[in-house]
Amino acid sequence: LDAPYELLTPETAPAYVRSRPALHEHIDGGDIRSVREIGDGNLNLVFILADGAGRGLVLKQALPYVRLVGPSWPLGPDRARHEAESLRLHGRLAPGLVARLHDYDPDRYVLAIEDLSDHRVWRTALNDGLRHDGAAEAMGRYVAAVAFGTSVLGMDAAARAATLASSVNPELCLITEDLVFTEPYVDAGRNSVLPANEGDAAELAADRTMVDAMGRAKWTFMTRAEALVHGDLHTGSVMVRAADGEQGPVDSAKAFDPEFAFYGPVAFDLGALWGNYVIAAARATALGDDERAAWALGLCARTWDAFEAEFRRLWTDGRVDPRMFGDDLREHLLGTWRSEAWLFGAAKMTRRIVGLAKTTDIETLPPELREGAARGVLRTARRWVREREVDSAPRRAEEVAGELLGE
Ligand code: SR1
Ligand code: MG
Known part of the structure; x- marks a missing residue:
């Protein structure tokens, strides 16, 4: 599908990390050892990345359609902004009870979220x-x-x-x-x-x-x-x-x-x-x-x-x-x-x-x-x-x- 913005792939995810300064304190974009697509929800792409020091990061990107059904059900990607804004606000109100947002990219609708793979x-x-x-x-x-x-x-x-x-x-x-x-x-x-x-x-x-x-x-x-x-x-x-x-x-x-x-x-x-x-x-x-x-x-x-x-x-x-x-x-x-x-x-x-x-x-x-x-x-x-x-x-x-x- 032609998305109006570039979709992430396992191959492009490391370069994406390198392009986002806000992520550099969380993962070494020059030393990404693994990238896996782990999305099992109904709507989005989700990747988990790990670097050589064992640090991890989740990238979640809104697809322009409902993943569960496919491109026949278009869906605007603005939901990523809603997710980012509520993660930030909820995280301030309920510290420790909300996944931490490291970065939000409004051009490609990508959220970078803390790695919770020990959960x-x-x-x-x-x-x-x-x-x-x-x-x-x-x-x-x-x-x-x-x-x-x-x-x-x-x-x-x-x-x-x-x-x-x-x-x-x-x-x-x-x-x-x-x-x-x-x-x-x-x-x-x-x-x-x-x-x-x-x-x-x-x-x-x-x-x-x-x-x-x-x-x-x-x-x-x-x-x-x-x-x-x-x-x-x-x-x-x-x-x-x-x-x-x-x-x-x-x-x-x-x-x-x-x-x-x-x-x-x-x-x-x-x-x-x-x-x-x-x-x-x-x-x-x-x-x-x-x-x-x-x-x-x-x-x-x-x-x-x-x-x-x-x-x-x-x-x-x-x-x-x-x-x-x-x-x-x-x-x-x-x-x-x-x-x-x-x-x-x-x-x-x-x-x-x-x-x-x-x-x-x-x-x-x-x-x-x-x-x-x-x-x-x-x-x-x-x-x-x-x-x-x-x-x-x-x-x-x-x-x-x-x-x-x-x-
Ligand atoms: C078409 S999206 C289907 C469901 O996935 C989400 O988790 C929501 O519950 C939504 O209703
Ligand atoms: Mg969901």
Whole structure:
């Protein structure tokens, strides 16, 4: 494809590094020993480079189309700027919880990011049956720092308005609006399920309560500019590193890949995490590991509790304008977000079963196990949109999911 800017290749990546002075303190461009393309996401090129001293660097370049589909689905590369700007801002607000950006090249839409090859992508670690305790809490703190620090609570009005203006991200938001909120219920020709799950998908689309709830969720997503949210905070957007060995308590957990960042509802990021914890639990249930499924579901409350505690701490430490933003507002926000986490969680888990972009948690199961796992996730989503009205305690969300995944 003819891109309007030069695309990186393994052969050209070293010269690219040499051409970027900001990278010279991170890697020796004259002594690059290896370059590998490691992109496994849906949109971009990703290279990892190492020099003779063992130092590494990641180069990520936006392709002018959706990689998952190919050049027939063009996509503007401005998402790279959104990713760079949100990595910088989120990194300042949540130090240590966000992948570090070394450089951004606006002419070729290339980000240079710290090498995290001593970490693992959390989703693949989950798929391998590993536990990284503390990662769910770290992501709760990250969401809280962003919720507070990019909203009117933590930013003065003029700075927030300017940040909001430069964060308008219509192309990527449209992908979410279509793939997450609409297409699981109104097939645009991009959905797919196993033949054995076709009845489940049809029941889902015919479930008026679910469709109405997703209509509300979509409205909230499109209209509620609360904070500069990550926008795609699934377990594949988190890197984790165990302090000792391949699993156990983490000494590092970092969000990355915020190209979908925009001013939106805080609970969208919480729901993304919750929905993907349910998917991880569905995999464990399918593999007959109920204890692990319970552990995975328990991540919902771990993330929520850490989020709430950090948000309360930031609130107390100092909001920009406490004159009208009192404790009543704080409790209202927390109650709203807690309930909306169920709603967005339901949306996020459903789209990964029925819609275009699926997850390896489910897709790498043998087909005879995928059927039940997919059904359990869809049933959980449909129950979540109902049960959140009754009692929105995060532990209830876990219980409801546990009952339905095990059926
Ligand atoms: C067409 S892009 C499909 C999905 O990949 C990203 O991870 C987002 O979740 C998006 O919806
Ligand atoms: Mg991504």
